[in-house]
Amino acid sequence: MANTPNKNNRKAILVTPEVCIGCRGCQTACKSWNQLPGQKTKNLGTYQNPPDLASSAFNIIRYSEVPSETNPVRWLFVSRRCMHCADAGCMKICPAPGAIYRTKEGAVAFDKEKCIGCRLCVAGCPFDVPRYDKDNKISKCHLCYDRIAEGLQPACAKTCPTGALRFGDRDKLIESAKQAGYGKIYGEADLGGLGSIFAFKDAPKLYGYAEKPNIPESVIFWHNVLKPLAVIGLGGAVAGALIHFAVIGPHKDEEVKKS
Amino acid sequence: MSEMVRKATIAEIVNHWILAVSCILLIITGYGFLFQLKPVYALFGSNYTMKVVHNWTGLVFTLSLFGTMFNYLHEALDLSSDDWNWIKMGGGYLTKGHVDVPPMGKINTGQKLYYLAILIGGLGIIASGFAIWLVQGMRTLTLLSHLIHNLCFVLFVVAVPAHIYLGTLANPGLLQIMISGMVPLEVAKKRYPKWMKEIGKL
């Protein structure tokens, strides 16, 4: 399976916080479709609950209050979920074949059977998305790959009453957001293009997203340098030994004895 | 039959082979991880089994590596001007035919340095390996460990074949020591004059 999505058939979710009303139908719909359990939580002085993504919470609404000039406050609701990066840090770092894979619609899906529970994907993800379930297997949004393969929308987008979550062809979604007046679409080009794209009215930071999301440099260094080096090193060592053997030959004690 | 001296204890030999086997197993599985090699995974049945094998082999490797410290650490740290001279002339490996190298003890400078490198690299790969295995929720530590683990891996994949070559083809007879532990006295006198002196054979 290709690591990067097929550009022609890439599906995406367009998140428009301007029309999100924080009703959290998406949280419940996700649990319903994926049959995820509810956690025992506490009210921590905010509507946001569970506080962050969890193995049983593939998406959450992040509530944040930021200063406003005209109102007591600005209250932002924004969906937090897997970004389905084209250049996916989790896939890059994952050691287990088939554990995290790219669907033909471009989603980053996973196979618990193949997951080895190493949790490297957690470290490799620029957005702190992957979580582990009680069996120590990866658990995260998979863009309802099972629904979209059947021509349905992901459960969250299906239930969203206002269109804050819209599912469709990535190119078309970007075009529609631009037509609606959003100049820059978060995730349009970042990390090779995200599969969860955001129409932000303000700087991404305000919504809790990094201006320029990146795969950790160490992972890139590892991928670009160490991985080839591990092959070159082995090959070099073997080749070196053979050359040494052919050119110089083995160590000779006998000559010492004779001299 | 010429007189033989014991160069390696049975324990040392056993430990060496434990270390060797575990290390090679770790390298094989390591390559499996690194490049998601399905055939390698297939050897173990499932992805998860290979991870279990790698992790627990890592523990064996760790214990074994610690074991080597009793055998070689003291000796390896005992460096003198002879060692420096040995290095300068590449231990004689760069010359076809025989050259006189400075007198060596039970293990030569190359072996000392090799051991120290393996020890340091081994500690690095062990520490980082355990950190990846056991520590959760500390992203920077995991990423750092991942980096160190792989850096050390590169060291190992270079060092291990070199070691095998030097212990077999490059130095006929050496392998025998890691099997029987014994070395002909005559050979020992030439190769390990300092050691022989120490034990009064020279």
Next chain:
Amino acid sequence: MTNHWIDIRNADVVLVMGSNPASNHPISMKWIMRAKERGAKLIVVDPRFTQTAAKADVYAAMRSGSDIAFLGGMIKYILDNNLYFKDYVLDYTNASFLVNPDFKGPSELDGLFSGYDVKTRKYDKKTWSFQMDEKGVPKKDPALKDPNCVFQLLKKNYARYTINKVSGITGTPKEKLEEVYKLYASTGKPNKVGTELYAMGWTQHTIGTQNIRAMCIIQLLLGNMGMAGGGINALRGESNVQGSTDHGLLFHILPGYLPTPTASLASLPAYIEKYTPKTKDPKSVNWWSNRGKYITSYLKAIYGSSATKENDFGYAYLPKLDEGMNASWLNLFYKMWQGKTEGFFAWGQNPACSTPAAKYVRDALGKLKWMVTANLFDNETASFWRGPGMNPKDIQTEVFFLPVCSSVEKEGSLSNSGRWAQWRYKAIEPIGQSKSDSDIMNELYFRVKSLYQKQGGKFPEPIVKLTWNYGEKDANGKVKEVNIHNVAKEINGYYLEDVYDKTATPPKLLGKKGDLCASFVHLQADGTTSSGNWIYSQSYTQKEGKIINMMARRGKNDPTGLGLYPEWTWAWPVNRRIIYNRASVDPQGKPWDPKRAVIKWDPVKPDPNTKKPGVWVGDVPDGPAPPMASEKGKYPFIMRADGVGAIFGPGLADGPFPEHYESLECPLEENLLSKQRINPAVSLKIQEELGVDLAKYYSCDVRYPLVATTYRVSEHWQTGVMTRHLPWQLEMQPQVFLEMSKELAAEKGIQNGDKVTVSSARGDIWAIAMVTDRFRPFKIAGSTVHQVGLPWHFGWQYPEDGSGGDSANILTPFIGDANTMIPESKAFMVNVKKA
């Protein structure tokens, strides 16, 4: 809703006041967002910066309970700046009507209307009347200049609602008031429309009815009634609460909004006489003149052949209210608390959490002999005897629990806020021992009936004579299983004889005996038709011998392009999607706003019934009569005797104009507008009987200095009985919380997330503090007033570990609106301290 959910998308300005649709009616936000995409503006007025406020173009904070001051200011602004829709006001409202010169209003009587009796706290409404001409039609001044005309009285009444005064009462900054007024008043043009969305934030006040009346006046002034994208839209609190209200849930009405008879109305003619409004104006349709047909058809539906002309169609069998008796929710529980009630059915409800002063309600349940609870889950009512502070040994109430299946386990109809009766199907069989409500009622009915048959009893007829043709009967005559289609058909009604239109020559056959009624237009007062609920007549009908369940239709045609979808299910009345739609056209029948034409008169096209040219196209009009200006034309507001919208509304208990009064509990010593601090017409009977010192107790009590309100969150449903058992919902909202400003929190030494104790004169509960800028302190009458708010979904019984907290209704006051007796849960006083 006068309009419907989809229609919100047609508005130019959406005013959300008294509701928080983003949280409680999320689907409505879909249509608000569609409106916004078209360039519409959203105004939110709320004490708290809600999820809806977060989406608003203009947000104005307002202290709970000051809505009439806020809206009164808007009325003044509209009048002062001549922003009203002149033709509409003149032709379609009673603005030009001349009022009895003896009528006096709060501007003259310091907060009272003429006719007030202090002792009974009631008005004699004699002077709240119109001057009649010799024909018996109200006198009018089309110039709107006469000092006694409604328009001038309105002007005079709201002259006191200056921006300064309103700002002092509401705590809304003056510039915000002006911003809201200006924006909303911009819909006074013929081609601009504004809609209002309210919910319990408006109704649950001692001035609740008048809150809505104030908005009705504004909508009439701006010409927004009957228009696409206009209207007054009640966002109902439950998916089928519209249906249950339509079918007579409330104590004062029978199905179809027929008043519950009182004991003094001893005969059917007396009842019909009293409740049939009269008009002498030939242009007024006065639809309620058909009252006699509807009550008779109702009696025929429930008593069948036992309802005969000779026995007044069984009118005597109907239960009657004693004169002056108020059988409202609060009074029921007060009686129960006094030990005057023997038994109680808590069916699909949880009063131990939903009723004000809930602790007293729980005590009241302990005074019953028996209680039957019918519900999906065990709840705080069913288990009240083992609740906090209860000693099961002391409680003698025998409690029965009947497990009821959920809505997806049965077939039936559901009426949404937009009056659409939508048929739905059974998805799965009822789980365990649970049964549908109708099957439980069927069981109950036959057992009660057989007891009456065996033992006689004082008055068995009302039970034993009921028709119950709901399915196949067993050997004992008991219906084996209720066929809900039969119920729906009974509601629609039948022709019991061949029914003819006797006005036609020769008389024309309207319907054949035994057929389902075509619509309420065919209902008769002579017992030849039946209908369980006249407004639903046409919902399950018959065309050319074919029976059609109109509610099951799923057509998606939208000929007007306004989203009326006339073939999607069925809306009462007669599939009319926007009521009062005759007010959306000018007197010639041309739409005020041709771009959003709900209906328009086509003078050429032949009427399919009469074959004569001239017919309305678009939505089902409010009556087929030609436009008002034509010879046979009619006024648009057909449900009103005078045919026009009531700016002056003498029907209510507390005044023909809404007047600002403070809530029973308020932070002010006095009403800044008059000497009447609280609504003079509100009933204080219970408080007086209990000897509560009103003057001292409720206002400016230093023990309870904070204004409080209750609300809902989208994650929970009502008292939470259906949602607190769902781990998914509980995960999102696990505990009762109290939202408060940072300033108040600092004053009280409370940190975000702290556990706090909230107390009122009725009791206290704990809550988790949510310290936020979404609540800001108000400047009221020059001083700082803090407000807090909390959801009421929680209860002690579940989650079982008690981690959720208890109901906010432990705090709310036991007082009702002057007209409806709906409890005042949305404005009361509390205190908060760190727990």
